[in-house]
Amino acid sequence: MRKAGWKKKKLKMKISLKFVRSNNLIFRILSVFLSLKICFSFLTAQPTKKPVPVMNPSxxxxxxxxxxxxxxxxxxxxxxYKMKAGSTGLFELFVPYESGKFKLGDRLGGIDTAKLEIDQELMRMSESLLKEKDIPQWHLQRRSQIEQFKNQLSKIEGERSLAEQMLENPEKYRELFQSSKKDDVNQTLELKAYLETLSNHENQIKEMLSYVESVRKEELELGEIKKKFELRKMQFEMRMQEAYLTVPFDGEIEFLFPYVEGEKNYIQAGMDVALVRDxxxxxxxxxxxxxxxxxxxxxxxxxxxxxxxxxxxxxxxxxxxxxxxxxxxxxxxxxxxxxxxxxxxxxxxxxxxxxxxxxxxxxxxxxxxxxxxxxxxxxxxxxxxxxxxxxxxxxxxxxxxxxxxxxxxxxxxxxxxxx
Missing domain, CATH: 2.40.30.170 (Efflux pump adaptor protein, beta barrel domain)
Structure with missing residues (x-):
């Protein structure tokens, strides 16, 4: 009885094991089928385009x-414009050492102004001498030259007239040449040469007299005198511009140089003094x-x-x-x-x-x-x-x-x- 029961139980276990194995096989087949279907649907599916959000910027x-x-x-x-020192020397300020508004041409200060004032006075005297002495003296010298040339012409004309008379009438003046050992031919040749020399000299003096009396001489020589003085004056004015600090245009001034009131302030050429702004x-x-x-x-x-x-x-x-x-x-x-x-x-x-x-x-x-x-x-x-x-x-x-x-x-x- 026990042996028959054991066989029966063993048979049931074999049948159940076969059933489980068959179920696992079916499950595997279904799994593979579903996987293939999913892959196929993924490959054949079209990508969906996300809609772009619309924004209201109001x-x-x-x-x-x-x-x-x-x-x-x-x-x-x-x-x-940055104002700089034009020369080296003792700097003196003419205005308060503080920022302020100034006009074109105002002088802020100067360098060695005492010496410049003396030079300026000398320049005024030179200008007066030019007008009151040099130019009138030139006119006097010109008149004197004209008189000298005219006297020389008168003398030459007299000598030439006498020589011409000697050539025209040698018998009349023979007694004047009795002491001379030269014959008449040589004396005649000498007179002709002398007349030619007088004529050349006369022409030269006339040309010089014409130039001295001309307006051109006055323009050149007086012009030279005046231009030389103007050059001196211009050079002095340039020195004045370098020495004095003059405002170039209407504006506000800001001082840059460390000026100390009540003391001697020496400055070198090229140093910054002030800044002017329009x-x-x-x-x-x-x-x-x-x-x-x-x-x-x-x-x-x-x-x-x-x-x-x-x-x-x-x-x-x-x-x-x-x-x-x-x-x-x-x-x-x-x-x-x-x-x-x-x-x-x-x-x-x-x-x-x-x-x-x-x-x-x-x-x-x-x-x-x-x-x-x-x-x-x-x-x-x-x-x-x-x-x-x-x-x-x-x-x-x-x-x-x-x-x-x-x-x-x-x-x-x-x-x-x-x-």
Whole structure:
């Protein structure tokens, strides 16, 4: 009985084991089939395109200016001139040693002025002597020369007349030559040679007399005397200019030389004495470091600078080139309003920071660049800013791209109709 029961139990175990094995095989077949189906569906499935989000930029700041960049600039006056010592010596100041406004031609001080005053008096005396002595004396000498030449001509004419008479009537004057051992032929030849010499001498004296009496002699000789004096006077005036510090134009003076009142102040030629500025206009000198800035209309560029009364705006005036470190640099000059000059006084000298703006054709929304790119990076890589704006903000038009923001404005009715 036990043996028959054991066999029966063993048979059931074999049947159940076969059933499990058959189930595992079916499971494996189904698993492989499902895997192949999934792979096939993955390979044949079309990729779905994500829709680009549309943004409404009306909530962003609206402005008619776009920030192009931050700049380092210099605030300069209309004119600026550094006055230097023209010579070496004792420097004397004629005005208080403090900043102030002065006019063209004002003298601030001088170098060795006591000696210059004596030289100036001597120059005045020389000018008086020229007018009262030298020129009248020249006219006297001229008249004396004319009289001398005329006397010589009279004497020559007398000698020539006598010699001609001797040739015409030798018998009459034979007694004068009785002591001479020469024959008549030799005496005649000598008289003819003497007459020729007198004639040449007479012509020379007449030419000299004609020149002495001419206006040309007066122009040349008196002109030489006057020009020599004018040269001396000009050289003295140059010494005066070097010695005296004269204001070259109306402006404000800032002293640079460490002058000590009540003491002797010696100065060397070439040392800085004062700085004069014409503050009727103030300009902002901006180096154009970004080549793209040159592409904008200059008249639409604006410069903004901080001041004691807030931000001040300047408008484009002109462009110029300056040599810096062996190369040329393009500079845009902007002009500030005259009413803002006082607030900008502290910005004179050295460099300051400012912002360069572009005046837009119409008011626009300033959308951050990073936000637009985050909405459609693939579109930005393929189509840049204009294509990105067309996708993200289809009802808006791109005006320009700034430093941090993109300026977009609502499309006009005409533009929408064209689309």
């Amino acid at each position: 909530g962003f700041k609206q402005s008619d200016r776009l920030l192009l960049g931050k700049v380092s600039l210099k605030v300069t006056p209309l004119r600026e 503050l009727r206009e103030l300009h902002g000198q901006v180096p154009i470091v970004d080549p793209d800035w040159r592409l904008y209309n200059k008249q639409k560029l604006e410069l903004e600078v901080k001041s004691t009364k807030g931000n001040i705006t300047a408008r484009y005036l002109k462009s110029l080139s300056k040599e810096i470190s062996g190369g040329e640099e393009l500079i845009y000059s902007f002009k500030f309003d005259q009413q803002d000059n006082l607030a900008l006084r502290n910005q004179l000298g050295g460099r300051t920071d400012g912002m360069l703006y572009l005046k837009l054709s119409r008011s626009a929304h300033m959308v951050p660049k990073f936000l637009l790119v985050s909405l459609g990076p693939d579109i930005f890589r393929k189509e840049s800013w204009r294509g990105l704006v067309a996708q993200v903000c289809p009802e808006y038009d791109l005006l320009d791209v700034g430093l941090y923001s993109v300026a977009i404005a609502k499309k006009t009715t005409l533009e929408q109709g064209d689309e």
